[in-house]
Amino acid sequence: MFPECPDQETYLHKLEHLKTVFPVPVSNPVLDGYFVHTVSRFLDLVDDLKSSAPLLGKIRPEHYESAPAAGFPEAMSSVAEVTRNLADYCQGMTVWAHPNAQVNVIPPTSIPSILAFVVAAMYNPNLIWDEYSARFAEAEIQSVAMLADLIGYDPRRAGGVFTFSGTGTILYGCKLALEKLSGGRTMREGIREDVKIVSSAASHYSRLNVAGWLGLGTDNLVTIPTTRDNEMSLSDLEEYLRQALGRQEKVAAIIATMGTTDAFGVDDLTGIVRLRDRLSQEFGLTYRPHVHADAVIGWVWAVFRDYDFAANPLGFHDRTLSSLQHTLGRLGDLSLADSIGFDFHKTGYTPYISSAFLAKEREDLALLSRHPLQMPYLYQFGYYHPGIYTLECSRSGAGALAAYANMRLLGKEGYRILIGHMVEMAEMLRERLEQHACIQVLNDGNFGPVTLFRVYPPGVDAAAAFQREISDHTYENALSAHNAYNRRIFTLIHERAMRGEGVLLSWTDAYRHAAYDGKTGPPIPALKSFILSPWTDLAAVDLVARQVLEAREQLASGPASG
Numbered sequence: 267m268f269p270e271c272p273d274q275e276t277y278l279h280k281l282e283h284l285k286t287v288f289p290v291p292v293s294n295p296v297l298d299g300y301f302v303h304t305v306s307r308f309l310d311l312v313d314d315l316k317s318s319a320p321l322l323g324k325i326r327p328e329h330y331e332s333a334p335a336a337g338f339p340e341a342m343s344s345v346a347e348v349t350r351n352l353a354d355y356c357q358g359m360t361v362w363a364h365p366n367a368q369v370n371v372i373p374p375t376s377i378p379s380i381l382a383f384v385v386a387a388m389y390n391p392n393l394i395w396d397e398y399s400a401r402f403a404e405a406e407i408q409s410v411a412m413l414a415d416l417i418g419y420d421p422r423r424a425g426g427v428f429t430f431s432g433t434g435t436i437l438y439g440c441k442l443a444l445e446k447l448s449g450g451r452t453m454r455e456g457i458r459e460d461v462k463i464v465s466s467a468a469s470h471y472s473r474l475n476v477a478g479w480l481g482l483g484t485d486n487l488v489t490i491p492t493t494r495d496n497e498m499s500l501s502d503l504e505e506y507l508r509q510a511l512g513r514q515e516k517v518a519a520i521i522a523t524m525g526t527t528d529a530f531g532v533d534d535l536t537g538i539v540r541l542r543d544r545l546s547q548e549f550g551l552t553y554r555p556h557v558h559a560d561a562v563i564g565w566v567w568a569v570f571r572d573y574d575f576a577a578n579p580l581g582f583h584d585r586t587l588s589s590l591q592h593t594l595g596r597l598g599d600l601s602l603a604d605s606i607g608f609d610f611h612k613t614g615y616t617p618y619i620s621s622a623f624l625a626k627e628r629e630d631l632a633l634l635s636r637h638p639l640q641m642p643y644l645y646q647f648g649y650y651h652p653g654i655y656t657l658e659c660s661r662s663g664a665g666a667l668a669a670y671a672n673m674r675l676l677g678k679e680g681y682r683i684l685i686g687h688m689v690e691m692a693e694m695l696r697e698r699l700e701q702h703a704c705i706q707v708l709n710d711g712n713f714g715p716v717t718l719f720r721v722y723p724p725g726v727d728a729a730a731a732f733q734r735e736i737s738d739h740t741y742e743n744a745l746s747a748h749n750a751y752n753r754r755i756f757t758l759i760h761e762r763a764m765r766g767e768g769v770l771l772s773w774t775d776a777y778r779h780a781a782y783d784g785k786t787g788p789p790i791p792a793l794k795s796f797i798l799s800p801w802t803d804l805a806a807v808d809l810v811a812r813q814v815l816e817a818r819e820q821l822a823s824g825p826a827s828g
């Protein structure tokens with residue numbers, strides 16, 4: 267028998283106290299109230315860190331210096347203490363929703379998607395099977411079905427899972443490609459020959475992780491040059507495929523990037539699939555190279571597929587309309603891809619991690635499965651056993667429910683408004699930047715929420731200079747000097763944003779590489795504005811242009827600095 271009031275001397279006394287650090291399992295108004303109060307007090311503490319600047323509190327680099335000295339704590343501490351402590355860890359966080367945060371493809375998160383994460387954190391569903399995740403598992407199935415519907419897969423044949431990130435979706439795509447190529451043998455025997463994965467020079471670096479970690483080797487990645495518009499050059503792809511297939515090389519997968527990370531270049535998926543089909547036939551291949559669409563950024567543009575562009579009920583400006591239509595045209599028919607990756611934690615406005623991988627043929631996923639006898643502790647009952655073929659064992663239910671929440675909340679219309687606004691603001695920004703002969707917008711053929719630009723010192727014509735930078739090796743010294751100049755502009759802008767007086771931008775070291783007579787030249791860095799906040803307005807856009815010019819004047823008048 268347990269005593270009602272445990273002896274002060276045993277651990278049971280302290281356990282009684284420790285129970286109060288958990289939400290109560292059976293409703294109890296006092297303890298439930300304590301939980302709500304703790305959350306609300308925590309949110310107040312974090313809220314106190316807000317200012318006019320697009321970040322919480324201050325960045326304190328000295329914290330990194332003390333971090334290695336942290337030892338494992340001996341004693342317990344209290345909920346109140348740790349609450350204060352955690353709030354302090356929010357110091358320096360960028361507020362992605364702030365109108366002046368235009369940093370990268372990192373979204374503010376909607377309230378329902380946050381609730382999905384809260385409830386998943388509280389009840390801890392594990393999507394390994396429905397026995398441990400109940401209707402969270404159903405949310406995964408429904409989210410996959412909704413995405414299939416959005417991009418035009420047959421929902422009765424398509425299948426998919428939420429996984430650990432956009433990188434995970436590419437890993438799934440390439441793994442599936444390897445198993446299809448080998449008839450499922452790779453899983454047992456490993457990779458026994460060189461097989462290739464093909465993607466563009468502007469594709470995401472996660473291809474390196476995937477090739478390395480799959481054991482394929484990064485040497486087996488084939489990089490196809492991009493056009494001026496940052497999309498895979500189809501003629502170069504054809505030339506490579508003809509040579510490779512002629513040499514009897516095996517091409518497991520072609521990754522089409524539907525929205526590159528820096529410039530929002532969109533590969534011609536339809537062209538790639540047609541080429542794959544044509545050459546597979548011509549070379550009499552016994553397999554077809556798998557086409558994976560890396561649409562982690564671009565998928566959401568599919569909501570415009572059935573927008574009435576003629577009537578334009580949402581009233582977008584002409585320039586926005588043609589941008590949206592252009593992107594839609596580039597996306598083409600996403601359902602032609604054999605598999606697709608979607609990141610809700612990018613353009614879907616959920617917290618990290620919420621990434622979905624979809625295969626056009628659900629049956630292909632069986633190539634990834636293990637035999638139930640190899641997992642004796644699982645799957646004795648229930649209806650949904652994704653853990654049989656997922657890479658992960660434990661899989662959070664948060665991402666799938668958050669994606670479900672946002673699709674329900676926003677629908678196509680809500681996403682059209684959000685994405686339309688981002689594109690509209692990016693277009694306005696370009697309009698402002700283009701007015702100045704000292705600024706060159708670099709990705710002027712890519713029409714997304716991201717704008718890359720370079721700034722030039724007095725006396726230099728931006729358009730002419732940039733043209734030489736990307737093609738003329740005798741101009742390499744000027745390129746370096748201009749790079750340093752842009753870096754200084756970026757630093758001034760950054761400092762100003764940190765003071766709460768400007769827009770926080772970001773920087774890319776290599777928006778693309780110069781091409782000197784067909785050979786890869788040095789990388790070309792750029793300033794980057796990525797707009798994802800619904801709060802970003804014309805004032806924020808005007809400020810970007812103004813602060814660039816002011817930083818330029820500051821450099822012209824101030825002492826030369828390194």
Ligand SMILES: *Cc1c(COP(=O)(O)O)cnc(C)c1O
Pocket residue numbers: 431432433434469470472523525526527560562563609621
């Ligand atoms: C971000 C990104 C990835 C990687 O996704 P993570 O979720 O960060 O792992 C892959 N491809 C593209 C085009 C991306 O922009």
